[in-house]
Amino acid sequence: MEEARVRTWWRALRRAVAGPDVPPVRPPLDRWPRLAPYAGPVGLLVLVGLFAATLATETDRHLPGIVPILFAALTVAPLLALPRRPLLAWRLTIVALATCTFNAPPDAAWPWNPVLVLGSLLVLAVVAARVDRRVLVWVGLLTMVPVVALVDRDHRVGVLVLVLTLLVLGDLVRGNRLSRRALAAQTALSEREQERRAVLEERTRIARELHDVVAHHMSMIAVQAETAPYRLADVPDGARAEFAAIAGSAREALTDMRRLLGVLRSESTGPETAPQPGLADLPAMVDAARRAGLAVTLDAPAPAGGTPAPAGLAAYRIVQEGLANAARHAAGAAVRVSVRPGRHALAVRVENAAGGGDATAAERGAGHGLAGMRERALALGGTFAAGPADGGGYVVDALLPYDGEDGDG
Incomplete structure (x- = not known):
């Protein structure tokens, strides 16, 4: 250990000493794209000004040759590398x-020029906010x-104390x-999980409802x-055997469907004994x-x-869901419901005009109704579309085939 x-x-x-640098972060100017074109020139002017100020302070030390220029460049270089x-x-x-620190005045409180002192504090604060804690300890x-x-x-x-304060902050x-x-990541994950759960619950509900319908026909x-x-006269023995086989297969299918429903139905959901609704x-x-x-x-109109x-x-x-959405999101707006039967499909359309006011965030909900x-x-092999209408409001269109084929509507 x-x-x-x-x-x-x-x-x-x-x-800290020689390893890879920290990954770059999103530049703050991304939030203000209009200022981004001016960031480069302004930053360059600031660096030139700091270079000149450093060079002016270094001349007081009477450094030889180009040493003041090198010290001024070394003072400004960290600020140039700091953003990335x-x-x-x-x-x-x-x-x-x-x-x-060469030729610093003996009575000076700081052995460095003011630009280097302030720049060092800025660099230390930025590094403390970017590196992990172990690296930060060595940096300090x-x-x-x-x-x-x-x-x-x-x-x-x-x-x-000032250095330690910057490190802690x-x-x-x-x-x-x-x-x-x-x-934020956990919130996004929770939202995706909630949407996924809502879709699965809706699929389970659809499966239970279809079970009740299909079980009735079986x-x-x-x-x-x-x-x-018993209703037909002179039925041959072979036909009686075929009728018995059909009845036996239908009952076996019913048994399998009941087992499937037991898997789909949650423990808190009791058996549904009411008939499922329809066009009537x-x-x-x-x-x-x-x-x-x-x-x-x-x-x-009733289909023929x-x-x-x-x-x-x-x-x-x-x-039902279209009317509920219209009541939530377009209170007071007129709603038109059209269910037009064709030879092979039902064309369902729910259209509402623009509402009198915008719904609040709580009233909008998570939008799982459209997914359902x-x-x-x-599930019937049909199509579905929903979106804003041209003149305002909202339109829901669905084509529901009778036999899985697109029909005229």
Whole structure:
């Protein structure tokens, strides 16, 4: 355990001294794209000004030759590397703190020029907010070396306290940023999981409803197959055996469907004994919506040859959800419901005008109703589309085939 801990801290030291830099972050100017074109020129002017100010202060030390220019360049270089390479900027700062002290006035409180002092503090604050804690410990210790060695006793403690304060504040900023990122990622994950769960619950509900419809038809097949030999005269023995086989297969299918329903139905969901709704129940639902204050018009002529129960059930549920969405998001708007039967498909359309006011975030919900309507249409091999209308409002269109083929509507 101790050996592993030593190796961990040794890797952190190598990372601080000569390891790869921290990954770049999103530039703050991305939030203000209009200012981005001016950032480069303004930054260049600031660096030139700092270079000139540093050069002016270094002339007081009477340094020989081009040494003042080299010291001024070394003072400004960390600020140039700081936005994208903070660790490199800190390393250059340490070199500057160790070298830019020649011919300093003996009575000066600081052995460095003011630009280097302020730049070093800025670099240290940025590095503290970007690197992990182990690397930050080494950064702090190595930064304190030139402070302890070169700053006079009267100011040494104050400088060390300032350095330690910057390290702690930077680490708090980094921890807060990481916490916000983790919270945002967890929130996004929770939303995706909630959407996935809603879709799965809707599919399960559709499967249960289709089970009830199909089970009814299978029961009718079994009963008709068992009673057919008694309703027909002179039925050959071979035909009786075939009717018995049909009835037996239908009952086996019913048994398998009941087992499937036991898997789909949750423990908290009891058996549904009420008949599933269909097209014949649309007028009663529309009347209930009108009594609730929704202005609804219904255009749903009865199909000539009847509609299979799965398509009728899907049409009823789509209209039901469409009316609920109109009541939530377009209160007071007129709603038109159209269910037009074709030779092979039902064309369902729910259209509402623009509402009087915008719905609040709580009223909008998570939008799982549209996912449920789409699942019902696709389960029958149909199509589904929903979106804003040209003149305002919202339109929901679904095509529900009787036999899995696109029909005319």
